Amino acid sequence: MLALDVRNVSKSFPNFQLRNVSFQLEQGYIMGFIGANGAGKTTTIKSILNMTRLDSGEVHILGKSMAAHEIELKQEIGYAMGGVDFYTRSKMKTLTDVVKRFYANWDDKTYRNYMRAFKLDENKKIAELSTGMKVKYNLAIALSHGAKLLILDEPTSGLDPVARDELLDIFQGLVADGEISILFSTHITSDLEKCADFITFIANGQIIRSGEKEEFKESYLLLNGAENQLNQVKDRLISYKINSFGFTGLIQADDFDPSCGIKAATPSLEEIMVYFAKKEDQYV
Amino acid sequence: MYNLIMKDVKLGVPFIFFLFPVLMGALMLIPGWIYFIVLLYFCWITVPNLFNQFKAQNDLMFTSMMPVTKRNMVKARVLVIVGLELLHILIAAIFGVFTMLLYPNLTYLFFPPNIGFWGLGMMMFAIFNIIFIPIFYKTAYKFGWALFFSVMAAMLFAGIAQWVGIQHPVVNDIFYGTGAEQVALQAIILVTGIVIFAAFSIIAYRLAFRRFLRVEV
Numbered sequence: 001m002l003a004l005d006v007r008n009v010s011k012s013f014p015n016f017q018l019r020n021v022s023f024q025l026e027q028g029y030i031m032g033f034i035g036a037n038g039a040g041k042t043t044t045i046k047s048i049l050n051m052t053r054l055d056s057g058e059v060h061i062l063g064k065s066m067a068a069h070e071i072e073l074k075q076e077i078g079y080a081m082g083g084v085d086f087y088t089r090s091k092m093k094t095l096t097d098v099v100k101r102f103y104a105n106w107d108d109k110t111y112r113n114y115m116r117a118f119k120l121d122e123n124k125k126i127a128e129l130s131t132g133m134k135v136k137y138n139l140a141i142a143l144s145h146g147a148k149l150l151i152l153d154e155p156t157s158g159l160d161p162v163a164r165d166e167l168l169d170i171f172q173g174l175v176a177d178g179e180i181s182i183l184f185s186t187h188i189t190s191d192l193e194k195c196a197d198f199i200t201f202i203a204n205g206q207i208i209r210s211g212e213k214e215e216f217k218e219s220y221l222l223l224n225g226a227e228n229q230l231n232q233v234k235d236r237l238i239s240y241k242i243n244s245f246g247f248t249g250l251i252q253a254d255d256f257d258p259s260c261g262i263k264a265a266t267p268s269l270e271e272i273m274v275y276f277a278k279k280e281d282q283y284v
Numbered sequence: 285m286y287n288l289i290m291k292d293v294k295l296g297v298p299f300i301f302f303l304f305p306v307l308m309g310a311l312m313l314i315p316g317w318i319y320f321i322v323l324l325y326f327c328w329i330t331v332p333n334l335f336n337q338f339k340a341q342n343d344l345m346f347t348s349m350m351p352v353t354k355r356n357m358v359k360a361r362v363l364v365i366v367g368l369e370l371l372h373i374l375i376a377a378i379f380g381v382f383t384m385l386l387y388p389n390l391t392y393l394f395f396p397p398n399i400g401f402w403g404l405g406m407m408m409f410a411i412f413n414i415i416f417i418p419i420f421y422k423t424a425y426k427f428g429w430a431l432f433f434s435v436m437a438a439m440l441f442a443g444i445a446q447w448v449g450i451q452h453p454v455v456n457d458i459f460y461g462t463g464a465e466q467v468a469l470q471a472i473i474l475v476t477g478i479v480i481f482a483a484f485s486i487i488a489y490r491l492a493f494r495r496f497l498r499v500e501v
Contacts, residue, residue, distance in 0.1 A: 046500075049348075051345075053498070070351075071353060072351075074350065079349050086343070086346040090295055099350070101290065102287050102350045102351055102352065
């Protein structure tokens, strides 16, 4: 079953447009949602959560239309946002007491277990928590109301490498039994190299590609060649950089002819993102 | 709905704003004062602080993430404001009774705190609500102009009502008189005030909801 099915979502703002955004996330997997700052990640997430009105398109969660079953589906969605705080001067205990009333499937025992596992003291105020602890607290809330789809908007931004690694392990543990799915937006692509099963890449309000992580990476090649070889491939490159040793550039794997003698390697997610961003700059 | 109101009571509205009605209500004990001011303190102090708090704590985003309808979000917020207004009026009215008992022979230049005056107080809050709430829900976080226009309208109403009460002999007789006929008329004014307050608050909620549907969180 699809945990999340985004179909042709479009939304225009005065200075920005989401254009025909479509992607699907199978239940029980982690999807990394990557893109540079301002590419449309948060807008897409807000569209999924019905926080912004769509110009066109549909969002289905766990097989049901979000537009028609928003309240019912929000019982099944856990949402954590890095860098945005709510009621920071309140104790976690107070916040939990308020939040839990909204969820039909709230389970106090699960909540206490997660709070213990995440080493969170309920009597602490939100403002006293580190960034990583805030994400963990949001996760504890989401999991205690039985969320099946976790939508995490930049949950690892601002975390140190140790805390990031710990969170990534938690994410992988959560999807292990195949019931919970995670959509995880970030611009820290190394996190996704570690834990994502699928990658959806957005640039300038459009989905560039969405697919299985390794296939996604292998669909591109990073070329490394001498400057005089550049002309052979220049018009097929997504973008390129020239340095003192020659050039490096990104190309669609299908567009590359291995017999041309240019060195080619599978790029990292970061390299794909960077070269796409450079392509956009060329048009500005 | 109940959960949303409890969310505001427990998280959104700092406890001090439930104590303010008592502090402000105690101002009713000042003999012969302009008692409209006691109610206006709610508009001047409580409302801006409350809405600043909602904005600073990202209440709109926090609430939107939870399984609640936009309709109930607006309804709960309007009920919280209306509830606080009623609390202010009720406590001020109780202090008003003591004022009447403490200074029985006072000659009032401004309205005495009788039931007719509380009818006018309800009308003033009605005007405040019908302007503040719909303008606020254009964005659901900016409240500056909403507050400016609603406070201006409420103050204008209070000023004009007071001026007419002093200048116009018939109106003066109704509001300053203590005879059975005047008290009966004051009771009618109170009931009218309550009806207007209820009607304006409901209209404010409906307008606000319609506007809130267009808000991008």
